[in-house]
Amino acid sequence: MTIGNPPTPSAISSVVLTLSPTANPASLQLVLSDHPAITLGERQDRYWPAVIEATLLREVHRWLEAQSEIAQVDVVFVSMPEDSAPAPTAQPLAQ
C-alpha cells in the first residue's frame, strides 16, 4: 500500500466495495488502482476496503457505483479537509 501526498486539499472517504458475484478481482484491481483518487486495501473475499481522496468525493463515489463489477459502495466515514470548513470570523453570522 502506498500513501502519497495529494497536491491539493481534498476530503477523505473510507469505503467498502462489495464486488458482484461475477467480478474478476484481478482485472478490477487494475482498473481501480489506476484511478488517481483511490487507494485500495487488502480484499476480504467479496469486500474490498478502499480510501477515496478527492475534492469532490461524490463524483468518485458515482464512478465506483458505475463499475459493473462493483455491486455496492458503503461509506464507513468521511473526513472533510480542514481548510474547506467555514473560515472563522469575528463577525457574527447574519442574523
Place this chain on the structure above:
Amino acid sequence: MKLDRRHFLKTSALAAATAVATQRARGASYPESNFAPVGNPIQWDKAPCRFCGTGCHVRVGVQAGKIVAIQGEPLADVNKGLLCVKGYHVGGILYGADRLRQPQLRRNGKLETVSWEEAIEVIAQRINADPARFAIYGSGQWTIPEGYAAQKFIKGGLSNNHIDPNARLCMASAVTGYISVYGVDEPAGCYDDLDACDVLIMWGNNPAEMHPVLFSRVIDRRSRGEKVMLIDIGTRRTRTTEYCNEYLEFRPQTDLAIANGVAHLLLKNNAWDSDFVDNYCNFRKDGETRTLLGEASTFEEYKTLLEPYTPEYVEELSGVPAEKIRMLGELFARRDLKITSIWCMGMNQHTRGTDINRLVHGIHLLSGHFGTPGNAPTSLTGQPSACGTAREVGTLAHALPGGRVVANASHRADCEEFWNLPEGRINPKPGYHTVQMWEQFCTPTEEGGDISTVWVQVTNPGQTLPDLHRLFRQKQELRDKFLIVSEVYPTATTALADLVLPAAMWVEKNGIFGNSERRTQQWFKMVEPPGEARDDCWMTIAVAHRLFELGNPGMKDRDGKFIFAMQDEQGQEIPVWEWEHYYDLNADRVLYEEYRQFSRLKHKDLAPYEELVRARGLRWPVIKQDNGSWKETPFRFSAFSDPYVNNGKLIQFYHSTTKDDRAQIWFCPYEPAEEEPSEAFPFWLCTGRVLEHWHTGTMTRRVPQLRNAMPHAYVEMNPEDAREKGLVDGDIAVIETLRGKIELPVWTNGRGRPPRGSLFVPFFDENLLINEITLGAVDPISKEPDYKKCSATVYRKPVTPPPPITEKL
C-alpha cells in the same frame, strides 16, 4: 516515522474500511451460531486431520451436534499434540455457508434440485446404457472403504478399469520409484527417521509450509540442543530455506544431474558402501524404451555411465557450485552420519519423476544410508489417504487391491476369489490414467472420445488438472458427455457438472485413512451432514444396487447375490443401499475387513478394525503376537523391526523385482525438460501450495481465518525481473505460456523468493486458475504430469485508462 494529519486520516480510513470488510467477510460464512451453544457438555472423539498426508490426529469437540473445538491429539505419535494452522481450523471446513445440501440435475443449462431417487436412477441408467464408456475419478481423500467400494464396483462389477485417483497428479512417480527400486510400493522408513537423522535433505520440498508438523519435529530437536543439519535442494527460496544450513539452488530438471553427481563422487572417492551393495543391491538401467522395470546393468556399466557427472559438469548443468556437490558427496560418504531424504511434489510432478525417485533411492543404497533409524529415503504424500486408498486399495487404472495389477492373471484370480466373482470377470486391460481419461472425456465421441460419463468423487479436477482448457473445459461443448460430481461445496468442477451430489465430509461419516508412513487411522461419525448430504460410499452402493435391480449382470456375484450384500452380527441382511438403513451396521467395518484380506500378498498386513478403533493409527505390516496383541512395523525390510525378514538376514528386500531379495540401483541420465525457456517464453513457471490452503482451497477458503490470512493467488517474481518488466508489488502481471494466459498480482520478496528467470504461482485460488496454462506432459512411466516446470513469459497488463471524471480533482 513522522505522520502528518492527512496521512493519519488516510491510514485510519483504510484501517476502518478493512475492519468492516473483514467483519463482513467473516460474518458471511462462519456464523457465530456455529459455536458456543450452552447447556450440553462437549463430547470429544479422535480423528485424523482431513488435510494432508502427514496424518496428524486431532481431538474433535462436539456440542449440540456441531463441532465446537479442535485439539491436537497428545496421544498421537505423529503429531504429539501439535497441529498446523490448517489443522487447528479443520472443524470450520464443515460450516461454509454454501454447503451443497440437495442433489441437483442440470436441465436446460441450469442445475435444478432433484430427489436422491432420481439422481441414483439417472446415474444407473447412464452406466447401464454404456458401462464401458463410464469412468470414476476419485482421490487420495477417499476413505479406504470408499475407494475400496468404488474399486470393487467398477473393476469387479462392471469389468471396467477406467478408475483413477487424483493421486496420479501428485505421487504416481513415487509409486513407480518404489516399485522399480524395491519391487513394492511405499516407504521402508517412517517419521521416526526425522527424530533420529543427523542430516535431513529436502529435495524440491518445502515442508515448513506443506508438512509443517513434520518439519516442527525436526526444528524442535534443534531447540532441545540437538544438532541436525538441514539441506534444501530447491528451485526457489522458501520458508524451509530459512531454517537450513545449506541451500542448493538448481536449474529446474537438473536434480537428476545432482543425484548422479553424488553417486559419481561416491564411486570416484571409493566411498560407496561395498558391503551393503554387494549384499543387497543390483544395478539397473533403462532399455531402448523406458519401462517400469528396465533392464539389468552391472556395477562396471553403472560406473561408466556416471563418469561424465563430475562436480564441474553438474555445476554447468544445474548452477549448483561444484563445492556444494562435493559437500553432498562427502556427507553421503560418512558412515557416522544418519541421513534422511524427503521429497514431495518437486520430485514427483516431473516428466522424469520416476527417474529422480530412483536416483535418490539409489544414492541412499549406494552409500548404505538405508535401513536403520535416521537413514531413509521417503516420499511424503499430500493427501490424507493417498497411500491408504489410492496406493494400497489400488484405485489406479492398472491396479487391484493390495499391490495387485489387472494385467496379472493370478492377481485377477485372487480378486475374483475374494469377491466371489465368476472367473474372468475382471478386465485384464488397464484403464485410462487420469490425463487419458479426461482427454477421452473431452474429445467428441465421433472423434474417438470413448469416455462418455465420468463420476467424480472427493476431488476437484476442474481446478487441478493441467492444461485445463484442453483436459476439462472442452466438456462444455460436448452435449452427449455427462459429468457427475459428488462434492461438499460448489467448485470449478461442479460448475460444469450435469449432476451434483451433496456429500458428507470428514467426521460427518465413518472413515479410515492411510498416511505417508504406512499408518492406518480410523474414526467414527460425530455429526450429521447438512441437508440431504450423504456418504460417498453409500452413493456407490446405492447406484450398484439400482444396477442390480436393472439386471446388470456385473452387480451379481457367483451365487447371484448383490456384490455389496452386507449382514449384521446376527446374520441378517441389511439393505445398506437404502440411506435410512446405511448406518444400521458399520459398513466401513464390513468393507475394511473384506479388504484386509487383500493386504497380505505384499506383506502390508492391516490391523483388524477393532485395533484401529483403539489406536491412533498403526503402521503396517501389523502382526499378531503370541500373546494376542498386535504389533506395528516402523521400519520395513530391516530385521530389527520387520517380522517378514527371514532369520539370519539384516536386510531383505523380499519383493525384489529380480527375485533375489535385492533392491535395484538405477542409472538414469539427465535430459532437458519437456519444455525449456525460449526466446518467446524465457521464464520457468512453477506451481504449488501455500501453508494456509489445502490444495484447491474448497475447504480452507471457507474458513475465514485461513481465507483472510491468504486471500488470493499471486505470482512470485524475483525483484530484478519485476523491475525489468516495470512491475511492482500489487501490479497485475500477465503470465503467458503456449497454452494461454492469466492475470495475477505480483509479489516480490514475499514468502518465496524465486531466482531470476523463474515464477511461482500457487494453485489454491479458483478465481485465478494457474492450471489453465500449465503443461499437460506426463512422466512416461508414472503418467504423472509436470506442474513444476514449463516455459512462460510475463509482462505488465496493458493499461486501459479509467473513464474521465467530470470534475478535475
